[in-house]
Amino acid sequence: MAKTHYQLIILGGGPAGLTAGLYAARARLDHLLIEKGATGGQVLNTHWIDNYPGFPEGISGFDLMEKMAAQAKRFEMNSIMNDAVKVELPEKAAKIIHLDDGSRLTCDSLIICTGAHANNAGVPGEDRFLGKGVSYCGTCDGPFFRNLDVAVIGGGNTAVQEAEYLTKFARKVILIHRRDSLRAAKVVQEKALANPNIEFIWNSRVTAICGDKEVEAVEVTATDGQVSRRPVQGVFVFIGITPNNAGLPLDRLRADVGGFIPVDTECRTCVPGVMAAGDICAKKVRQIVNACGEGAVAVLSAESYLATLEHTS
Amino acid sequence: MASDKVKHISDADFAAVISSAQPCLVDFWAPWCGPCKALGPVIDEVADHFAGKAVIAKMNVDDNPVTPGKFGIRAIPTMILFKNGQLINQITGATAKAQIIDLVNKAL
Numbered sequence: 001m002a003k004t005h006y007q008l009i010i011l012g013g014g015p016a017g018l019t020a021g022l023y024a025a026r027a028r029l030d031h032l033l034i035e036k037g038a039t040g041g042q043v044l045n046t047h048w049i050d051n052y053p054g055f056p057e058g059i060s061g062f063d064l065m066e067k068m069a070a071q072a073k074r075f076e077m078n079s080i081m082n083d084a085v086k087v088e089l090p091e092k093a094a095k096i097i098h099l100d101d102g103s104r105l106t107c108d109s110l111i112i113c114t115g116a117h118a119n120n121a122g123v124p125g126e127d128r129f130l131g132k133g134v135s136y137c138g139t140c141d142g143p144f145f146r147n148l149d150v151a152v153i154g155g156g157n158t159a160v161q162e163a164e165y166l167t168k169f170a171r172k173v174i175l176i177h178r179r180d181s182l183r184a185a186k187v188v189q190e191k192a193l194a195n196p197n198i199e200f201i202w203n204s205r206v207t208a209i210c211g212d213k214e215v216e217a218v219e220v221t222a223t224d225g226q227v228s229r230r231p232v233q234g235v236f237v238f239i240g241i242t243p244n245n246a247g248l249p250l251d252r253l254r255a256d257v258g259g260f261i262p263v264d265t266e267c268r269t270c271v272p273g274v275m276a277a278g279d280i281c282a283k284k285v286r287q288i289v290n291a292c293g294e295g296a297v298a299v300l301s302a303e304s305y306l307a308t309l310e311h312t313s
Numbered sequence: 314m315a316s317d318k319v320k321h322i323s324d325a326d327f328a329a330v331i332s333s334a335q336p337c338l339v340d341f342w343a344p345w346c347g348p349c350k351a352l353g354p355v356i357d358e359v360a361d362h363f364a365g366k367a368v369i370a371k372m373n374v375d376d377n378p379v380t381p382g383k384f385g386i387r388a389i390p391t392m393i394l395f396k397n398g399q400l401i402n403q404i405t406g407a408t409a410k411a412q413i414i415d416l417v418n419k420a421l
């Protein structure tokens with residue numbers, strides 16, 4: 001019979017999960033990492049990472065994640081490709097993970113690293129033009145917009161960085177932000193504000209994405225109510241993230257209103273033996289470097305928890 | 314390990330491949346697209362899953378501009394499912410293995 005019980009299960013194979021996998025493998029814990037699709041998580045969606053230490057020239061998102069996976073594999077991290085569709089956390093017994101193929105695994109301790117995904121803009125036309133001009137990934141889709149004009153929605157780090165990247169392809173990038181200043185890191189802002197191919201539209205929201213078969217324009221509504229139409233062939237949406245928490249017992253984990261999971265400084269949730277790390281946690285800073293840090297901390301907390309089980313059993 | 318069950322197709326043999334009576338899933342990808350490359354192992358597992366039952370194919374959009382243009386592809390990875398040459402369904406973005414398997418299953 002196939003093995004169905006583990007000391008530790010890690011959900012998700014982004015930066016947090018892969019670091020947890022590395023630490024678990026090196027600790028020789030009886031572990032399993034479950035990733036539903038592409039290993040690497042959200043980092044895959046970005047062309048270049050300039051703020052993860054150890055890479056003085058920066059590194060591509062794909063290369064960084066491939067290296068993280070390879071490093072964990074070197075220590076025999078055990079992983080499978082499967083979607084954890086439901087998690088049950090019984091009061092006394094082992095934690096239960098239901099997989100999409102109908103099978104069931106159990107574990108003594110669990111680390112949730114399921115991360116997050118991009119928010120939709122929630123405007124008319126967005127769904128209809130998905131893949132036909134609407135995008136959430138500059139590195140995937142930028143090259144389809146060579147010598148065309150595109151709009152970027154958002155004003156945080158991701159939006160401004162991706163706007164800058166898109167100028168490699170697009171003739172013009174129009175960044176539309178609902179406030180009158182950017183939230184991105186200062187170096188990121190300076191570069192973008194000095195880029196002649198980025199036009200900024202402040203205090204405005206995109207209220208519709210228009211076109212016939214493909215995107216032809218965005219409707220922009222300013223805070224003062226004025227409506228205008230800007231011709232663009234592409235719209236890139238970077239306005240924050242939503243946690244990947246489907247199937248998690250959110251009440252039991254006391255998730256916040258946004259669906260993020262609160263943890264203490266040791267990455268422990270309110271349920272004994274359940275840790276969380278990375279973007280799924282209720283916290284302010286969501287970066288690769290702290291996702292990795294939390295992944296490591298979570299494994300050390302899992303080890304402490306497992307040690308208490310040995311004492312009582 | 315890359316699966317030998319994934320068929321690498323081009324503009325030239327596209328029409329012949331999708332005209333198959335078996336469902337045919339085409340994954341449009343490019344070497345500069347991180348999520349596309351990371352989806353590679355997922356497509357490999359899907360191909361192993363459907364060996365003999367469905368055709369799982371990949372097309373590099375850099376080397377083959379005609380077909381992606383014909384389908385108005387402006388985002389990758391995009392997976393299009395065909396049967397008897399007809400477009401049945403389409404998904405854009407990195408997708409879970411189970412979801413891809415589901416899509417193909419419905420066309421079997």
Ligand SMILES: Cc1cc2nc3c(=O)[nH]c(=O)nc-3n(C[C@H](O)[C@H](O)[C@H](O)COP(=O)(O)OP(=O)(O)OC[C@H]3O[C@@H](n4cnc5c(N)ncnc54)[C@H](O)[C@@H]3O)c2cc1C
Pocket residue numbers: 011012013014015016017034035036037038039040041042043045046048049050051052082083084085113114115116117158162244247277278279280286287288289291
């Ligand atoms: C475009 C973009 C640019 C960015 N740029 C930077 C940057 O320059 N520097 C920086 O530090 N940060 C950057 N970030 C943020 C950074 O990517 C995240 O903080 C980081 O990826 C969080 O890691 P994580 O492991 O918590 O989650 P994720 O990266 O979201 O990974 C979670 C993984 O879990 C898997 N998963 C989810 N649910 C399940 C389930 N039920 N079963 C199995 N698997 C599941 C997902 O498929 C995914 O692979 C950027 C983000 C984006 C979107």
